[in-house]
Amino acid sequence: MNNIIIIGSGITGLTIGSELQKRKIDFKIFDSRESIGGKIQTFRICKMNLDKGFQVLLRNYPSLKIFPEINDIEYMDFKSGFIINKNNTFFKLLNPLKNLSGIFYYNRFPGFSFKDKVLLLKLYLMKNKIKNDQKPLDFLKNFGFSKSFINDFFVTFFQGVFLDKSLNIPLNYFLFIFKLFATGKVSIPVNGINEIPRTISKKIDPNKINLNSKIKKITKNQIICSDNKKYKFDKLICTNPQIESIFDTEINQNIFKEIKYNGTSCFYFTVTITNIEEKIIYLFPESNLISSLYFIKVTDNKHIVSISSLNKTCSIDDMKKEFIGYFNNIKNLNYLKRFVVDEALPVMNSFYNYNSCSFMEYSTNIFFCGDFLASPSLNGAIESGENLAKGIF
Ligand SMILES: Cc1cc2nc3c(=O)[nH]c(=O)nc-3n(C[C@H](O)[C@H](O)[C@H](O)COP(=O)(O)OP(=O)(O)OC[C@H]3O[C@@H](n4cnc5c(N)ncnc54)[C@H](O)[C@@H]3O)c2cc1C
Numbered sequence: 001m002n003n004i005i006i007i008g009s010g011i012t013g014l015t016i017g018s019e020l021q022k023r024k025i026d027f028k029i030f031d032s033r034e035s036i037g038g039k040i041q042t043f044r045i046c047k048m049n050l051d052k053g054f055q056v057l058l059r060n061y062p063s064l065k066i067f068p069e070i071n072d073i074e075y076m077d078f079k080s081g082f083i084i085n086k087n088n089t090f091f092k093l094l095n096p097l098k099n100l101s102g103i104f105y106y107n108r109f110p111g112f113s114f115k116d117k118v119l120l121l122k123l124y125l126m127k128n129k130i131k132n133d134q135k136p137l138d139f140l141k142n143f144g145f146s147k148s149f150i151n152d153f154f155v156t157f158f159q160g161v162f163l164d165k166s167l168n169i170p171l172n173y174f175l176f177i178f179k180l181f182a183t184g185k186v187s188i189p190v191n192g193i194n195e196i197p198r199t200i201s202k203k204i205d206p207n208k209i210n211l212n213s214k215i216k217k218i219t220k221n222q223i224i225c226s227d228n229k230k231y232k233f234d235k236l237i238c239t240n241p242q243i244e245s246i247f248d249t250e251i252n253q254n255i256f257k258e259i260k261y262n263g264t265s266c267f268y269f270t271v272t273i274t275n276i277e278e279k280i281i282y283l284f285p286e287s288n289l290i291s292s293l294y295f296i297k298v299t300d301n302k303h304i305v306s307i308s309s310l311n312k313t314c315s316i317d318d319m320k321k322e323f324i325g326y327f328n329n330i331k332n333l334n335y336l337k338r339f340v341v342d343e344a345l346p347v348m349n350s351f352y353n354y355n356s357c358s359f360m361e362y363s364t365n366i367f368f369c370g371d372f373l374a375s376p377s378l379n380g381a382i383e384s385g386e387n388l389a390k391g392i393f
Pocket residue numbers: 007008009010011012013030031032033037038039040052053054055056057058213214215216239240242243246264341343344345369370371372375376377378379380381
């Protein structure tokens with residue numbers, strides 16, 4: 001009898017669970033959290049579903065093909081384009097790849113020259129993988145984009161996606177994500193981002209998922225929970241690199257101890273506001289606090305505004321002041337919630353192995369997988385889980 005234990009009920013652990021369930025292979029999932037989803041959490045606050053951090057689903061992520069039911073979720077789709085604040089004025093930037101008129105007429109944003117528009121098209125039409133180890137910012141500069149478009153658009157938008165102002169990520173991964181944003185739908189489930197792991201978990205027998213089960217120690221063939229219960233394993237699958245730190249010295253190879261994470265914070269307020277557009281991402285290239293925000297209408301005179309910041313120490317009052325500074329037609333600004341996520345996305349490292357095998361055989365019976373071995377996204381987590389299930393079962 002094979003005892004298979006998976007640590008983690010995030011997207012990676014759930015993907016492996018659903019693949020094993022499909023193959024009628026027995027397993028147990030353990031997670032220290034009280035709910036499934038790992039980094040993908042939604043909280044019910046004041047009768048509203050608030051996500052722990054601004055997370056979107058790119059509906060054309062290739063790995064979603066193994067979960068067609070994710071497509072059936074009810075979504076709020078973002079409009080394709082941005083509103084950028086520059087010199088105290090809001091400019092709407094239409095996506096010229098989806099709306100050809102965006103090339104010629106409507107985009108009045110001063111940093112978006114005709115040459116930039118043509119280059120955007122050229123970038124999109126470029127073949128999928130290029131042999132080039134330049135950093136994305138050097139690549140964009142050498143490609144010919146204007147300095148202002150690189151700073152006001154590429155840096156301002158993608159720093160929020162990769163949680164890194166210097167966009168220090170593999171160039172091919174940057175181009176892959178750019179194309180997905182440029183051409184596909186960008187959505188959040190109406191009931192919150194946690195609807196995605198919930199949907200995947202429906203493919204798994206709930207008795208196989210043990211929540212509130214923190215693993216405190218791992219030896220070469222058993223895990224020990226914080227309540228001291230012990231479980232033997234024939235195969236152990238760890239979906240987070242920090243799990244290595246609780247390995248017995250006999251088995252710990254200290255492979256992942258250098259992995260670091262970037263963090264972010266996200267504020268939610270309710271507000272009465274006019275002259276804004278809903279469901280479109282606002283960008284603030286001149287702000288040190290706000291990287292992006294969006295509005296959703298709750299009632300005729302009430303919106304929720306979700307504001308993301310790379311500054312994890314920003315206070316609620318400072319964020320309020322900054323927000324009011326940009327929008328003068330505001331009434332009733334009420335604080336709802338602030339989430340600080342210290343360990344959101346892994347910083348570029350040697351394991352950040354976009355598009356290769358994406359899991360690791362650590363020893364004969366212990367395996368690692370997860371976004372940190374693929375790419376830091378839902379797509380990377382599913383891909384890593386699927387590859388592991390295919391590779392070892
Ligand atoms: C703020 C933020 C914004 C993001 N934005 C996007 C986005 O817009 N689009 C996108 O595609 N992706 C986004 N991501 C990335 C995406 O959420 C992750 O890549 C994905 O959820 C990782 O899933 P995972 O299963 O690999 O890891 P995790 O979700 O980290 O799962 C690992 C699990 O292991 C459990 N665990 C660890 N140690 C132990 C232990 N000792 N005992 C028991 N359990 C343990 C943890 O509790 C956790 O539940 C974002 C992430 C964050 C945080």
